[in-house]
């Protein structure tokens with residue numbers, strides 16, 4: 001059984017033939033992998049830079065991959081039958097002693113006892129097939145099989161938006177028509193997280209800006225235009241102008257520099273929220289007393305955003321179906337490359353570096 005394997009904390013990635021099947025929980029459903037998606041976290045592991053990455057107990061290697069679409073091949077569970085398209089959930093509770101874990105929300109694990117497929121103490125999904133627990137499988141509508149791989153990264157964002165809306169229940173954040181269309185949001189970064197977050201906020205009615213420090217590539221220009229999102233090159237428009245405009249919501253998906261986050265804080269309107277997706281591993285965020293004071297007077301909030309769970313996978317799939325119907329052009333541009341798993345050299349290449357203009361790269365295992 002072929003698998004793509006890493007040995008954190010060591011850098012590197014390799015194909016390996018596994019002698020034993022991968023089994024999670026009850027293992028009553030056998031899933032054959034159709035495709036995997038690649039994200040920044042996979043590349044951090046391959047580069048040996050993801051501090052939280054570790055193999056399952058008792059091994060020095062782990063199967064990579066947390067974004068996967070598969071098909072049920074065998075099932076001892078009446079809820080799944082052979083031929084069903086499914087997607088596995090990546091973060092799972094481990095000992096299940098934490099209350100949030102016990103109610104299916106290890107994204108808010110308080111005991112730090114969760115595992116994450118392909119990252120933290122659990123084999124991932126870049127493998128021909130594996131046996132899984134029905135609890136951690138989500139059914140995928142066949143009509144969106146071509147873009148369904150985006151549901152895992154989108155699930156993180158569905159959860160994040162839910163969390164932000166929960167924070168904002170502290171006052172009235174909706175507008176005079178009950179939607180969010182009088183609220184202005186800016187998303188820093190135009191990679192897959194940035195683009196998906198912008199689309200999701202647009203779907204809820206926000207006036208959305210997506211910012212990067214360069215002009216948009218053709219793909220980005222077409223996506224943002226069709227979805228009614230404004231692309232901003234902040235190296236031209238300037239961060240000061242963005243501070244003057246003011247935003248109800250600022251989301252950083254770049255994780256690029258602590259100093260950018262220092263500027264983002266100053267873009268918040270009263271009651272505004274700054275959401276952080278990943279933080280730079282080096283550098284420090286320094287805020288002057290004046291900025292902190294303004295932060296207090298304006299009731300601003302900074303919130304860390306991570307990991308979606310089963311309800312968020314389901315919402316993500318529903319949104320992908322909606323987007324396919326309303327923004328067909330956008331959706332057709334989100335998968336920027338498909339690599340055949342048999343082309344091992346190319347697989348290793350795409351796992352090592354992000355290419356220019358990349359939104360989502362998939363590794364294709366079969367039909």
Ligand code: BGC
Pocket residue numbers: 039040041042066090091116119152153156306307308
């Ligand atoms: C995944 C998240 C996960 C996070 C932290 C991301 O790449 O999409 O679901 O929680 O990494 O490990």
Ligand code: ZN
Pocket residue numbers: 039040041042066153
């Ligand atoms: Zn990811």
